[in-house]
Amino acid sequence: MKITMIGAGYVGLVTGACFAEFGFDVVCMDKDENKIKSLNLGIIPIYEPGLDSLVSQGVKSKRLTFTTELNESVSTSDIVMIAVGTPSRRGDGHADLSYVYQAAKDIAAAINGYTVIVTKSTVPVGTGEEVAAIIRKERPDLVEGVDFDVASNPEFLREGSAIQDFMRPDRVVIGTDSQKAREVMQRLYRPLYLIETPILFTNKPTSELIKYAANGFLALKIAFINQMADLCEKAGADVQELAKGMGLDNRIGRKFLNVSPGYGGSCFPKDTLALSRTAHQLESPCTIIDAVIDANAQRKVNMANRIIAKLTERNLSKPRVAVLGITFKPNTDDMRDAASLVIIPELIKQGVDVVIYDPLYYKDSEYLPHLAIQGVTWENEVTFAASAREALKGADALVILTEWNEFRGIDLNEIKTNLATPKGFLPLLIDLRNIYKITEVSGLNYVSLGRPEMNDL
Numbered sequence: 001m002k003i004t005m006i007g008a009g010y011v012g013l014v015t016g017a018c019f020a021e022f023g024f025d026v027v028c029m030d031k032d033e034n035k036i037k038s039l040n041l042g043i044i045p046i047y048e049p050g051l052d053s054l055v056s057q058g059v060k061s062k063r064l065t066f067t068t069e070l071n072e073s074v075s076t077s078d079i080v081m082i083a084v085g086t087p088s089r090r091g092d093g094h095a096d097l098s099y100v101y102q103a104a105k106d107i108a109a110a111i112n113g114y115t116v117i118v119t120k121s122t123v124p125v126g127t128g129e130e131v132a133a134i135i136r137k138e139r140p141d142l143v144e145g146v147d148f149d150v151a152s153n154p155e156f157l158r159e160g161s162a163i164q165d166f167m168r169p170d171r172v173v174i175g176t177d178s179q180k181a182r183e184v185m186q187r188l189y190r191p192l193y194l195i196e197t198p199i200l201f202t203n204k205p206t207s208e209l210i211k212y213a214a215n216g217f218l219a220l221k222i223a224f225i226n227q228m229a230d231l232c233e234k235a236g237a238d239v240q241e242l243a244k245g246m247g248l249d250n251r252i253g254r255k256f257l258n259v260s261p262g263y264g265g266s267c268f269p270k271d272t273l274a275l276s277r278t279a280h281q282l283e284s285p286c287t288i289i290d291a292v293i294d295a296n297a298q299r300k301v302n303m304a305n306r307i308i309a310k311l312t313e314r315n316l317s318k319p320r321v322a323v324l325g326i327t328f329k330p331n332t333d334d335m336r337d338a339a340s341l342v343i344i345p346e347l348i349k350q351g352v353d354v355v356i357y358d359p360l361y362y363k364d365s366e367y368l369p370h371l372a373i374q375g376v377t378w379e380n381e382v383t384f385a386a387s388a389r390e391a392l393k394g395a396d397a398l399v400i401l402t403e404w405n406e407f408r409g410i411d412l413n414e415i416k417t418n419l420a421t422p423k424g425f426l427p428l429l430i431d432l433r434n435i436y437k438i439t440e441v442s443g444l445n446y447v448s449l450g451r452p453e454m455n456d457l
């Protein structure tokens, strides 16, 4: 079976490489010439653990190839997957479907023989029908159900553990009313069916909505625990123990109850917004999701204000802050909607000198150009340090923004001795991921989330 993957980004490249690993022939097609050029040179344009060796295995086996040309590969494929971006549309927050629709038009022109067109991108309910309508319009000679079908197959992988998530998913969701398409999709996912992965077949609208409902619910869990953290601070409670006490209830579960400076990334922010817009459009508002969106946006601003308030207490003329971790979560280079995109500009605006160390974004790192590609505008207004230790030296505070594993091992004594500390104060550690235990931070002014501030002067 042959697959063309339209869009070789985080989802297209990972899923394409995984399908090649399953033994299918996969062509990853992308309009971005630089991306395809890099891939053909063996350079992986994104950071995702394990992806480089998976891609090189696929290339070696000749089952994985890359191209900017769509026609040839689509015309010989059994399945064409659309894995292009669906960012928030400027102005109104709806999902921008222009890339999906352009891909549908391009695919239509090239179809030759029965082809299942699969929307793998996260798309609002009704998009699959729209894709089918585009193909019917572009190719009146084709008969739906005979020459082509459109199916929905949302992707649930997480950046940072994408390969494992794809290879061992909690479930696969497929939306189609066509028996013929269902059989093709069954063959595609047979390797996962064999390891007893639940495979849920449903209709297209339900499949499309499952993805948004799942992301909306996960975002809600995050926003909920963050508000509980604020309440814990006022009430003298401990959010870590609260989350544990809640999460041990099997009906709730422990995952996604980690306190944070707000969710970010390529999915939750845009997907909650798109879900809200769709719900309003269909006159069935999801006011819970509306509240989650507002709470999360406010959370990021509150975090910046909290850092500034702590610096203000110290009356510093030109505060300098070391920030550890700027990606939206560990193990990815992805900066989309990261909390750092709100917090760092606010610090700069308030006259703070910001020194950054991130395991991917550090002094002279090969990844630094990725910041500009992703639209980061402040990279020339901060300093990048070569290590966490270097960032710390002489800073007035240390802020942990993203919980990369290597930060867990930082010696607290090193923090104490390297931070600049005015008389009458303790070294200031602001931990926005609660990576330290409250019992191990003596000798520091330790500010974390949803727990008492430590300041044992």
Ligand SMILES: NC(=O)c1ccc[n+]([C@@H]2O[C@H](COP(=O)([O-])OP(=O)(O)OC[C@H]3O[C@@H](n4cnc5c(N)ncnc54)[C@H](O)[C@@H]3O)[C@@H](O)[C@H]2O)c1
Residues within 6 Å of the ligand: 006, 007, 008, 009, 010, 011, 012, 029, 030, 031, 032, 035, 083, 084, 085, 086, 099, 102, 103, 120, 121, 122, 123, 155, 156, 157, 158, 159, 266, 267
């Ligand atoms: N990133 C994630 O963790 C994740 C997880 C699950 C689902 N998704 C969804 O998957 C979709 C893709 O996300 P992503 O993070 O991979 O995006 P991405 O921006 O990393 O990649 C999209 C790629 O599509 C290419 N592209 C755009 N239009 C094209 C066209 N007409 N023809 C060929 N290529 C085209 C772009 O050049 C880009 O390389 C989105 O809908 C997203 O919501 C993402």
